[in-house]
């Protein structure tokens with residue numbers, strides 16, 4: 001054993017390997033993208049695993065209220081290159097209260113090679129998708145439920161699906177679908193395909209509901225009519241999974257009024273984002289964002305211009 005190996009082995013022995021559960025994995029199982037990323041951390045007694053499904057480049061053309069120049073300037077302010085931002089797609093597995101709950105389910109094959117890595121990442125970590133007890137969907141957009149629709153069937157075959165009843169009503173409404181632009185027709189089909197994949201294990205919830213295992217839904221409408229966050233509480237610790245409150249962090253933290261073309265109601269979406277940022281910064285509430293750069297967990301702080309995101313520090317134990 002070389003000195004480095006000896007040091008590592010001694011340090012692990014001193015830490016007590018059996019009790020050392022918080023871990024990070026950054027391994028490449030895909031030569032095309034190198035994307036397998038996971039990070040574990042604790043919220044009270046809950047073990048949360050942030051899981052990367054991949055990323056999608058977004059540029060100014062997808063947003064409303066900012067031009068390419070302003071977009072690139074905000075990226076530069078955040079020490080990031082332009083003209084596009086690789087927006088992450090994150091899901092979170094919560095092991096708490098004797099239940100395995102998955103918050104959002106990835107994209108599946110809907111968006112190409114840079115996405116769709118959720119299930120392979122879980123498998124690489126030894127997490128069996130069939131062991132998931134509940135899937136809580138923040139909303140029924142394809143980047144949150146696409147991972148349910150695989151050729152081999154629903155990977156979360158034993159789970160129940162929890163989704164806000166207003167989202168369900170919107171995406172299952174044939175009249176709304178028939179009036180939607182052609183490019184959004186597939187969104188309706190995917191939403192209903194995912195819902196049907198759970199059969200009688202579909203469990204719609206209303207507004208603020210206790211979903212068990214320390215999770216409570218929180219209505220955050222605008223992006224979609226039933227878009228919801230999930231508050232996880234364990235002991236004195238809390239985390240809000242806030243879904244699609246943010247799509248391009250370096251732009252929307254400083255400028256919360258900037259919206260995205262995928263919002264069903266841009267005005268309500270912007271108002272909800274302002275309300276959530278205000279609440280999170282005033283209460284020093286930890287949040288997890290489906291589209292904040294992986295692992296997407298941290299705090300919202302009032303800044304000279306709007307807000308800034310403060311990533312959660314690394315947890316050692």
Ligand SMILES: [Zn+2]
Nearest residue numbers: 141143244290
């Ligand atoms: Zn999304």
